[in-house]
Amino acid sequence: xxxxxxxxxxxxxxxxxxxxxxxxDAYGVTIRAxxxxxxxxxxxxGAVYATLGRLExxxxxxxxxxxxxxxxxxxxxxxxxxxxxxxRAMRLSTRALERMLDGLELGLRPGRQR
Amino acid sequence: xxxxxxxxxxxxxxxxxxxxxxxxDAYGVTIRAxxxxxxxxxxxxGAVYATLGRLExxxxxxxxxxxxxxxxxxxxxxxxxxxxxxxRAMRLSTRALERMLDGLELGLRPGRQR
DNA sequence: GGCGATTTCTTCTCTTTTGTATAACAAAGC
DNA sequence: GCTTTGTTATACAAAAGAGAAGAAATCGCC
Numbered sequence: 659x660x661x662x663x664x665x666x667x668x669x670x671x672x673x674x675x676x677x678x679x680x681x682x683d684a685y686g687v688t689i690r691a692x693x694x695x696x697x698x699x700x701x702x703x704g705a706v707y708a709t710l711g712r713l714e715x716x717x718x719x720x721x722x723x724x725x726x727x728x729x730x731x732x733x734x735x736x737x738x739x740x741x742x743x744x745x746r747a748m749r750l751s752t753r754a755l756e757r758m759l760d761g762l763e764l765g766l767r768p769g770r771q772r
Numbered sequence: 773x774x775x776x777x778x779x780x781x782x783x784x785x786x787x788x789x790x791x792x793x794x795x796x797d798a799y800g801v802t803i804r805a806x807x808x809x810x811x812x813x814x815x816x817x818g819a820v821y822a823t824l825g826r827l828e829x830x831x832x833x834x835x836x837x838x839x840x841x842x843x844x845x846x847x848x849x850x851x852x853x854x855x856x857x858x859x860r861a862m863r864l865s866t867r868a869l870e871r872m873l874d875g876l877e878l879g880l881r882p883g884r885q886r
Numbered sequence: 887g888g889c890g891a892t893t894t895c896t897t898c899t900c901t902t903t904t905g906t907a908t909a910a911c912a913a914a915g916c
Numbered sequence: 917g918c919t920t921t922g923t924t925a926t927a928c929a930a931a932a933g934a935g936a937a938g939a940a941a942t943c944g945c946c
Contacts, residue, residue, distance in 0.1 A: 662813060662814070664781070664813055665781070666780065666781050666904085666905090666930085666931055666932075667778070667779070667780055667781045667784070667865070667869075667931090667932090668931075668932060668933090669931080669932095670781075670869065670872075670873075671868070671869070671872050674872040674873050674876060675872065677876050678872070678876065685895080685896095686895065686896070687894075687895065687896095693872070696868075696871045696872055697867075697868035697871055697872060698868075699776060699778055699868055700776070700933090701933090702932090702933055702934050702935075703895090703896090703934090703935090704897090704898090704899095704932095704933065704934055704935065704936095705931095705932055705933045705934075707895095707896065707897075708931085708932070708933080709931080709932075711897095712930085712931075712932095726940075726941060727894090727941085728941090728942085729893090729894085729941085729942075730892075730893050730894080730941075730942045730943065731892070731893030731894035731895075731940080731941055731942065732893085732894065732895090732940090732941060732942075733893090733894060733895055733896085733939070733940045733941050734895080734896095734939095734940075734941090735894090735895070735896090736895085736896075751781075752873060753811075754785070754810075754811035754812075754813055755781075755784065755785075755869065757810045757811055758784075758785050758788040758789065758792070758807070758810055758811060759784075759788050759866060762788060762791050762792065780903080780904050780905075780931085780932085781904090781905085781931095782904070782905060782906095783904080783905095799922085799923095800922065800923070801921080801922070814906090815906090816905095816906055816907055816908080817907090817908095817922090817923090818905095818906065818907055818908070818909095818924090818925095818926095819904095819905060819906050819907080821922095821923065821924075822904085822905075822906080823904080823905075825924095826903085826904075826905095840913075840914060841914085841921090842914085842915085843914085843915075843920090843921085844914075844915050844916070844919075844920050844921075845913080845914055845915070845919070845920030845921035845922075846913090846914060846915080846920085846921065846922090847912070847913045847914050847920090847921060847922055847923085848913080848914090848922080848923090849921090849922070849923090850922085850923070
């Protein structure tokens with residue numbers, strides 16, 4: 659049995675960032691910033707784009723090219739949006755984590771259980 | 773800036789399984805079973821051992837060899853236990869996920885968010 | 887108004903780390 | 917010596933990560 663549609667850790671972070679930002683604000687630079695500011699973990703811009711590419715290949719994300727912004731260096735952006743299968747994969751993966759971590763002190767949402 | 777002590781997806785699952793099982797029950801076979809039953813995702817035995825080895829090299833897990841069980845084929849087992857740094861890495865990684873997923877419908881614990 | 891400097895973004899290239907599968911090996915009791 | 921329970925070894929594929937290079941836009945300046 660193959661692994662299936664389970665996502666890697668960074669893939670989950672990228673998808674979550676897109677969801678937080680919303681389709682009208684999620685692109686390479688903002689996605690990276692969202693991850694770094696929320697998690698205090700480094701995320702190189704190369705890693706972000708590589709992951710976006712992988713997610714697109716799997717059909718979990720789709721892009722839309724914007725018109726160039728009329729500002730210095732404001733070139734076209736590739737805005738990302740999560741697809742239905744992407745949402746499904748996201749749920750699948752977070753559920754798995756949730757079930758494994760639920761109830762552990764070192765798990766999710768410490769202090770909020772029960 | 774390097775990535776740091778953040779764990780991969782499967783590493784989190786393995787560590788969580790060890791924690792759930794407790795130091796006196798966590799070894800290759802039971803860890804695998806715990807992951808498969810809780811997450812409905814396949815986990816080959818080879819993947820489990822490889823990951824345990826990596827976690828040991830990083831100092832996140834330590835082993836203790838049991839005496840052979842007095843049953844058919846009951847050979848010595850390598851029981852795994854999480855170390856203090858392992859616990860810290862676990863918290864670091866789950867917090868990151870938590871912060872990214874908190875509040876999203878497709879995030880952790882759907883239906884439980886306020 | 888032409889054009890190089892500068893800014894913002896994306897691509898490309900390379901390497902390392904993780905994740906997976908399967909087969910081989912080991913040690914116990916029957 | 918066969919069967920059972922476990923661990924190791926091997927080989928590879930996929931994911932993650934860093935940083936430099938490339939593209940497209942505006943700005944400033946002469």
